[in-house]
Amino acid sequence: MQRAKDFFKKEPVFVIAFLCAVLSMFLVPPSADYIGYIDFRVLELLFCLMAAVAGMQQEGVFLVLAQKILAGKKSLRLLTLTLVMLPFFSSMLITNDVALITFVPFAVLVLELTGQIKHLAWVVTLQTIAANIGSMLTPVGNPQNLYLSSFYQLAAGDFFAVTIPIVLLSFVLLALCCIAGKNHTIEVQFQKREEIQSKRALLLFVLLFLLSLLSVFHLLSSHIALAVTVIALAAFSPKVLKKVDYWLLATFVCFFIFAGNIGAVEAVKNFLGNVLSQNTMLYSVLSSQVISNVPAAVLLSNFTQDAKGMLLGTNIGGLGTLVASLASLISFKIYAKTPKAEVLRYLGIFTAANVVMLIVLYGFAAVCLL
Structure with a gap:
């Protein structure tokens, strides 16, 4: 029983997705049609991207970059801006959850070293918003983008035409939030200097990441990208294969089965089709x-x-509630484990900032859709 509870705490989304898939099987009994539900291209690309990013993270490239940017004398406003923009820009390539896993603990360290821990709740909130919206820019920034770009067969130009205006506005709004408030000069010094573990290994992971990007933009078969990634990692860095989030892949399989079964029920299909035909963006935001x-x-x-x-x-x-984006739960858990964490205060700041940003961006996006 305890093992089940621990697993649910660790992988709640997979458990929920699995239960949804199982329950949907009572509506549509298992058959060979289930294979058609699964988008194997998305699974292959997710695996390749996660493996490449896990390898780069293992070599310490993100922390090395962050230290070089932050070390030295900085104004509090510039420090906040830097800590927030690190996940904003990095999430465009390494996904929003990896960006938060990397840079939220880094923000905790920096603010502790500089005696500015009182600003942690605000900074982590902005980092979370930054990662969730920055990741919107590219097809590889988050799982839903990868899925939707594949599902709708979106050309790069069509994809970026939708995302760029929102991300640009978000950048401006986040920058304004970072420079608001009092300002003074502080010095950032790191006791331990991060270093690249192996430049040769890093080169391999970068090449695998570029290979994945070619596949994302339909310039290379996802089967080839998967085969090359697995062979290269098995031969040169088998440890990285263990760091891939296989539960995320399994979660997608469960969601594919659930969505496929729900779509096979005529009454549900007609209802959702009618609702979405009225305002797709609104109902996807609410969902x-x-x-x-x-x-x-x-x-x-x-x-x-x-x-x-x-x-x-x-x-x-992905803005709004704490569960609107699963990446938001990552930063919340990291913050909650810090000494003297004020969880209720954080939830208040997080919810208020997210709701305001959601309203502003939704209004801007609604105008863009006209």
Whole structure:
């Protein structure tokens, strides 16, 4: 029983996705049709990207970069801006959850070293928003983008035409939040200097990441990218294969089965189709607040051809509640474990900032859809 509780705490989304998939099987009994539900291209690309990023993270490249940027005398405003923009820009390539796993603990360290821990709740909130919105820019920034770009077969130009305006506005709003308030000069000194573990290994992971990008943009088969990645890692860095989030891959399989079964029920199919035809972006935003944006993307995409509305809704919908984006739970857990963490204060700041940002970006996106 304790093992089950511990597993649920560690992988709550997989457990929920698995239960949803099993329950949906009572509506549509298991058959060979289930294979058709699964988007194997998305699974292959997710694996390749996670493996490459895990390898780069293992070599310490992100922490080395962060130390070089932050070391020395800085104004508090510039320090805050830097800590927030690190996950904003990095999430565009290494995904929002990896960006937060890397840079939220780093922010805790920096603010402790400089005696500015009282600002931690605000900084972590901004980092979370930054990662969730920065990741919107690219197809590889988060799982729902990878899925939607594959599902709707979006060309690069069409994809970026949707995401760039929102991300640019978000950058401006986040920068304004960072420079608000009092300002003074502080000095950042790190007791331990981070170093690249192996430049040769790092080169391998960078090449594998570029290979994955070629596949994302349909310039290379995902089968080839998967084969090269697995062979290269098995031969040169087998440890990285253990760091891939296989539960995330299993979660996607469960969501594919659930969405496929729900879509096979005519009454549900007609209902969701009618609702989404009224306002795809609005209902994908609302769904994300309850079931999170990744499952919302997988489920709702089966009932609409409005790729733009889905892309905007599930990305902007990552703002709002704590569960709207699973990446938000990562930063919350890290903050909650820090000494003297004020959880209720953090939730208040997080919710207020997210709701305001959600309203502003939704209004701007609604105008862009006209």
